[in-house]
Amino acid sequence: MVKRVVRFGETDAAGVMHFHNLFRWCHEAWEESLERYGLHASDVFPNGIQRDESLEIALPIVNCKADFRLPITTGDHLELILFPEKIDMWSFQIKTKFQREGENVALGLIQHLAINAKTRQRCPLPEAISCWLEASSLNLGPRPL
Amino acid sequence: MVKRVVRFGETDAAGVMHFHNLFRWCHEAWEESLERYGLHASDVFPNGIQRDESLEIALPIVNCKADFRLPITTGDHLELILFPEKIDMWSFQIKTKFQREGENVALGLIQHLAINAKTRQRCPLPEAISCWLEASSLNLGPRPL
Amino acid sequence: MVKRVVRFGETDAAGVMHFHNLFRWCHEAWEESLERYGLHASDVFPNGIQRDESLEIALPIVNCKADFRLPITTGDHLELILFPEKIDMWSFQIKTKFQREGENVALGLIQHLAINAKTRQRCPLPEAISCWLEASSLNLGPRPL
C-alpha cells in the first residue's frame, strides 16, 4: 500500500483533482512498488546518464483506463492498493485502487508490453519484472507493497 | 479535426511520448471543438476571476481509457479526430482518434457526467453541450471540428 | 527536510528530469511543510467541494526561478531543504535546495503575494501563514520541515 497526499497543483478550476493525474499516481506507485521489492530504477527504466548500460527491454504502456467515483481534493490522504497481474509471457497489468478513509474513490488500470528497445518487437518479460509479479500475486516473500 | 505537434517535454526517458499526455490532448481537443462551435470557455468551465457568474453545472469525468498502438515522438504531427456522442440525458463521451500521416497511432475515450456543482447530484446536460453534441453527431450546420 | 524520489514520468527524451517539474516539487514540498506545521490544506488552498467556506485570501505566485546544477534522473533520492522567509507584510518567499547524497543538484525560489480573492488587491498575509513563517525562520517550536 502506497500513501499519497493530493496537492494543490493537481486540481483544476472546478476545485477537484484534474483527471489525468490519476495515471501519474498509478505509474509512480508502481515505481515505488518495484523499489520496495528491491529493484533499482535503472534496472527497469532507461536513464540518460548511464548510456552505455542501456536497457535492452522497454515496457511501453499499450492501454490504460480509469474510473472516478468521488471527487478528490487538495490535502486528501489517499491509500493506493496495487494488484499486479501477469497477462501472458509478454505483458502484465497493474490495477490500482484509490481509497480515502477506507472508501473507494477511484480505480486505475495500466497494461504494459515488453518489447526489444531496438527492434520494438515484443519479447518475454524481463526476469526482474517476472519475479516482482510472482511475489506480488502470491503475496509470499517480500510483498511489493 | 485538430492538429497537434508533439513537444519534447511530453516525452520520457524511453524517448517516446509519456502515456498520460494523451488524455491532456483529448481534453484540449474537446475544448478547441467547443470553441470552434462558438462556445466560450466561461460557458462551460468554472473560472476563478468571474466568481459571481459561477456555473451551476459541472461536467466531471467519470471514466476514460486509451489505447497506444505506435510510438509517438517529439516533432510528430498528429491529427486528432473527435467522435462526440450523447450517452443519455446526463452524460456524453468523446472518442478521439490520433493519426500520423493517415495511420492510427492511438485512441482516447473520455466520459463526462453532468452534475449540479453545489449538490453534486447528476442533472441533465447543459443546453450548450446538448447543442454541440447534436451538431457534432449530425455533422450538420457548424461542424465542431 | 522533505524527501522525494524522482519518477520516470518526470524525465524527458534526454533521459534526465524535465526542468519544470522542479517547480512542482517546490510547491509540493511547501504544502508538506504547512501540513507538518499543523495546517490543513483547506486552511490555505481553495477547495471545490466546501464552497461555502471559501477562503478570503489567495496566495498567487508573482515570480519564481530555478538553477539546475547537475542532471537528475529516474530513481534519484532527493532531499529538499526549505528556507521560507517573509518579504514584507504582503508577501513571502520559499527557497528550496535540492540535494542528492549531500550534493547540491538544483535550487528553486518561489515568491507569493497575499491578495483578497474577490477584489484581487494585495492584503496582509493570513495569520496562519505568518505563524508558519515565524516558526520556520526562528527554527523554534514545531519546525515546519
Next chain:
Amino acid sequence: MVKRVVRFGETDAAGVMHFHNLFRWCHEAWEESLERYGLHASDVFPNGIQRDESLEIALPIVNCKADFRLPITTGDHLELILFPEKIDMWSFQIKTKFQREGENVALGLIQHLAINAKTRQRCPLPEAISCWLEASSLNLGPRPL
C-alpha cells in the same frame, strides 16, 4: 509570435493558470520557433526511435525564471513573443513575453547550455542553433517567429 489558448487542465483550484505551466509554454513556443525556421525536432532533440542517429550535443536548461503580472484563466487567448539571444559560445537564452489583447500578463526566461551528450562537458552551440539565433536576433531572412 506564437498563439496559445489556455486550457482547463492548466488551471488550479484558485481558478487561474497554475504557475509552472508557463515554463512548458515557453519551451513549446521555442520548439515551434525552431520548426518555423526549418529545423526538424530530430535535429535538436533526442528521440527514442531513431537511436542510431543520436545527437551528440544536448541543450540542458541551466536556469529559468518567470514573472506573473495578471491572472490567466481558461479560454484566454495569449500571444507569445520570443526574444532569443546568444549569451556566449556555449549558451543562449530565450525571453518570452506573454500578452493578452496587447497587455503584458507574464514573462518567462530560459537559459540553455550546450554540452556533449556523452561527457556532459560544455561545448560550442550546435550550428543549427547558432543560425537560428542569428536569424532571430537580426530579424533578417526567415524570421523564426
